[in-house]
Amino acid sequence: MRGTSAIDGIVLLDKPAGLSSNAALQRVKRAFGATKAGHTGSLDPLASGMLPVCLGEATKVAGVLLDGRKRYQFVIVLGERTPSGDTESDVVEVRSVPPLESAHVKTVLASFAGSRLQTPPMYSALKHQGKPLYRLARRGIEVERAPREIRLEDIELESLSGSRLSLRVTCSKGTYIRALAEDIAAALGTVGHVATLRRLWAEPFEALPMRELEELEAADAEHRADFLLPPDTALRDLPQVQLSAADASRLMNGQAVLWNASAPVGRMRVYDRGGRFLGVASLSSSGELQPVRLAARLVTPGSDG
Numbered sequence: 001m002r003g004t005s006a007i008d009g010i011v012l013l014d015k016p017a018g019l020s021s022n023a024a025l026q027r028v029k030r031a032f033g034a035t036k037a038g039h040t041g042s043l044d045p046l047a048s049g050m051l052p053v054c055l056g057e058a059t060k061v062a063g064v065l066l067d068g069r070k071r072y073q074f075v076i077v078l079g080e081r082t083p084s085g086d087t088e089s090d091v092v093e094v095r096s097v098p099p100l101e102s103a104h105v106k107t108v109l110a111s112f113a114g115s116r117l118q119t120p121p122m123y124s125a126l127k128h129q130g131k132p133l134y135r136l137a138r139r140g141i142e143v144e145r146a147p148r149e150i151r152l153e154d155i156e157l158e159s160l161s162g163s164r165l166s167l168r169v170t171c172s173k174g175t176y177i178r179a180l181a182e183d184i185a186a187a188l189g190t191v192g193h194v195a196t197l198r199r200l201w202a203e204p205f206e207a208l209p210m211r212e213l214e215e216l217e218a219a220d221a222e223h224r225a226d227f228l229l230p231p232d233t234a235l236r237d238l239p240q241v242q243l244s245a246a247d248a249s250r251l252m253n254g255q256a257v258l259w260n261a262s263a264p265v266g267r268m269r270v271y272d273r274g275g276r277f278l279g280v281a282s283l284s285s286s287g288e289l290q291p292v293r294l295a296a297r298l299v300t301p302g303s304d305g
Contacts, residue, residue: 006035007032007034008055008056008228009056009230010054010231010233011055011211012210012229013053013213014049014210016048017046017048019213020045021043024053027217031224032224037053037055037059038054038059039052040066042125044178044197045088046087046088047197048197051199052065057296058231060231061231061232064234064235066173068173069153069170069172070175070202071200073158073198074167074169074177074181074194076181076192077164077193079096079163081095081191081193082193084123085181085193086194086195086197087194091193096190097163097189097190098189101160102160106157108187109184110155112152112187113154114151115150116149116150118147118180119146119148119179120145120176121176121182122134122137123137150172152171154169154170155168156168168200204234204237231295232277235280238268239263239269242272243257243270243271243272243278244273251289252291256289257288258287260283261287265283267280267281267283267292279294
């Protein structure tokens with residue numbers, strides 16, 4: 001059995017449809033022999049596409065990735081409703097679909113752009129009194145869910161073919177595409193469910209390629225390392241700071257260090273003079289740099305650093 005080792009980095013996995021996010025995570029972890037692993041935002045088993053998997057020290061930046069935008073491509077089948085909002089459950093309602101033209105559909109879609117409230121579906125991992133909602137839903141139990149604010153930056157019609165709509169959307173964190181599909185169907189005067197769903201990218205990895213699971217598992221150890229992005233790749237939008245050896249030592253010991261009081265207040269990615277990634281710190285208005293999440297091991301920075 002392959003032993004675990006100090007593997008640090010991010011894999012942009014192209015999760016296959018039919019596999020849960022956790023099952024995909026475990027396979028990546030085993031392939032690399034990593035000691036720690038976590039993913040940044042689950043994909044339904046039905047869905048395929050980008051699932052950033054953080055290994056080792058990269059797990060400490062996973063929380064930053066949860067806040068990023070996502071872009072999806074999905075198909076809605078109109079006229080049929082399922083309890084889960086996708087093909088994981090059987091059709092329980094059939095309703096006629098009014099005649100649709102692309103111009104009308106685009107007008108309806110435009111009304112969804114911007115900020116809006118969305119009620120999370122019962123078939124979700126959100127918990128009620130300690131129990132995941134999907135477990136209650138499978139028992140036929142429905143509980144009240146508080147609406148949440150989401151933002152749709154754009155929503156585009158790719159094609160309209162009979163009762164099938166192919167769409168693309170760029171959205172904020174916390175957006176449930178299944179719930180969005182049901183709302184769109186309702187706005188078009190019918191019901192609907194998601195037939196296919198693919199995450200095209202997750203911020204900040206819009207322009208980076210994904211890796212297939214079989215590709216990772218088949219590669220030898222030397223080439224598998226080429227699939228890893230440095231942990232600080234996830235933080236490229238944060239300003240960076242380089243510290244002297246003394247200040248780096250103080251920060252790594254959990255102490256605040258004085259920096260530039262005129263610099264923008266907020267989170268920063270921090271490096272030592274050798275360019276090694278130390279972690280994330282927060283700069284106060286008084287110029288104090290406070291540690292937020294620090295690496296247990298110093299890691300080679302990303303190419304953009």
